[in-house]
Amino acid sequence: MQPLIDNARTFGQRPEEFAKLAEGQSPEVLFITCADSRVVPALITGARPGQLFELRTAGNIVPPYASTTPTGETATIEYAVEVLGVQHIVVCGHSHCGAVGAVVRGDDLESVPAVRDWLAHAADEPRCEDPADPTVAEAVQHHVLTQLLRLRSYPCVEKRLAAGRLTLRGWYYEVHTGAVLEHDADTDAFAAL
Secondary structure: OOOHHHHHHHHOOOOOHHHHHHOOOOOOOOEEEEEEOOOOHHHHHOOOOEEEEEEEEHHOOOOOOOOOOHHHHHHHHHHHEEEEEEEOOEEEEEEOOOHHHHHHHHHOOOOHHHHHHHHHOOOOOOOOOOOOOOHHHHHHHHHHHHHHHOOOOOOHHHHHHHHOOOEEEEEEEOOOOOOOOEEOOOOOOEEEE
16 A cells, blocks of 8 residues: 555646646546456556546446436446547456456355345346356456447437447457457457457
8 A cells, every 4th residue: 555655645746747637628438447456447548637537347337227216337427428528438348357257157146245236237147158267258258248238228328329429349458468359340259459
């Protein structure tokens, strides 16, 4: 913890670098990814402050849209699309994902009921030929596509997609190599960016 504290103490000693950020934000991208500490969107993309609007959830899950019971995730997506006018939404899954791995393996999550109930939002169980594979790559990639489909059910996303003012992208990040793959709709496969 101490190195983090030390950096935080000196971080604000460069006010000239941050003054422009007080004028507001206009990110082009909503980046939805896992809360996993090994997944750092700005590090992966090289983004500077103000370039990405981030939504991080356990397992990069996009919950079903329900206007009667809004969630923080739903509000974040709606704000990014309607207020900030992002032009792209990236759903980025990652290798070695504990959340997707738990679903694939059918782990007993009774001792963590909030986690269990949240992972129920993973929708259909992610496919995986080899549940023992620690990367759970196939399952995570399938899971990313499921979340992209779920995003399409959000009225604000559906409206912007129909108007041609929004694109959706599915990414897969390998924590063990740093490689980033993107889903190609033409081949229905993930390939290097």
